[in-house]
Amino acid sequence: MAEETIFSKIIRKEIPADVLYQDELVTAFRDINPRAPVHILVVPNKLIPTTNDVDTDDELALGRMITVAKKLAADEGIAEDGYRLIMNCNQHGGQEVYHIHMHLVGGRALGPMVVG
16 A cells, blocks of 8 residues: 555645645646746545556546646746646655646746757
8 A cells, every 4th residue: 555645635635735726636736846837736636656656547537637737837928938737756856745746837838848
């Protein structure tokens, strides 16, 4: 069984967060340490530790994450200029919370996505 995360508590509304969207599959809220003018996390309500743990049963929630990100980008006024969707996996991928999540980042030019 996967370990409980801070995201699980946000989903259940046990700790405060600036929740922008929630339905039966996903929850979206503002990142508490934003890296851009708009930085929103979109998470599945089901605790899935990493993308390596995704199963075919999770496809609906993962698709919903993208459609919710699209909606929020429009709501935030960044859809036309563009934005970035990022998912990190495990330590070398930069994952910090082991509950998969998508970063919706935008509001300024983000530059190239090249790693040294």
